[in-house]
Amino acid sequence: xxxxxxADIPNWIQQHSVYQDLMRLDVGDSAQVYAAFLVYMDLTEVxxxxxxxxxxxxxxxxxxxxxxxxxxxxxxxxYPLPSHRSIKHKVLRCVLDRGSPMLLCVVASDSSLVxxxxxxxxxxxxxxxxxxxxxxxxxxxxRLQT
Numbered sequence: 108x109x110x111x112x113x114a115d116i117p118n119w120i121q122q123h124s125v126y127q128d129l130m131r132l133d134v135g136d137s138a139q140v141y142a143a144f145l146v147y148m149d150l151t152e153v154x155x156x157x158x159x160x161x162x163x164x165x166x167x168x169x170x171x172x173x174x175x176x177x178x179x180x181x182x183x184x185x186y187p188l189p190s191h192r193s194i195k196h197k198v199l200r201c202v203l204d205r206g207s208p209m210l211l212c213v214v215a216s217d218s219s220l221v222x223x224x225x226x227x228x229x230x231x232x233x234x235x236x237x238x239x240x241x242x243x244x245x246x247x248x249x250r251l252q253t
Contacts, residue, residue, distance in 0.1 A: 116141060125161075129170050132163040142187040142214040143170040149220055150174055150185070158182075166201050173207070185210045203227045 150156040159174030
C-alpha cells in the first residue's frame, strides 16, 4: 500500500481482521481494498448480510465480495468501486460471467455508498405500487409523502 493512502485510513481499520484479510488477497490496489472494506462493513453491520467474504479477482486486480442478503438466498457478487475510478463494459462482463447475481457498489470519497444491481441481459422491473388496471390503460395514483 502506498504511504500517502495509508495515512488517510484510520488506524482501527488497518488493524481490523477483515481489512487485513482483504489486504492479504494482494490485488495491488489499496484504494479498491479500502472500498471493499467499507462495503463489507455496510453489508454486515448495517444491512445484516450473512457469509460476506472477500475474493481476489486477478483479471480485474480487484477484491470482490460474496455474500447472502438473507439466510438461504443465493450468493451475490459485489464489486466495490472507488468513485474516482472508471469502469469498462469488459470489466462488468468479467464479473457477470462468474454466474452470480451482481451488485456494483460505488464508494464516494466521503464513504457514502451507492448500490446498483446488474444482470446479464434485460431485467423486467417490478411494476410500481398502486397501479390499477382500467381496461387497456394503467392509471397511477400518487401517494403524498406524509
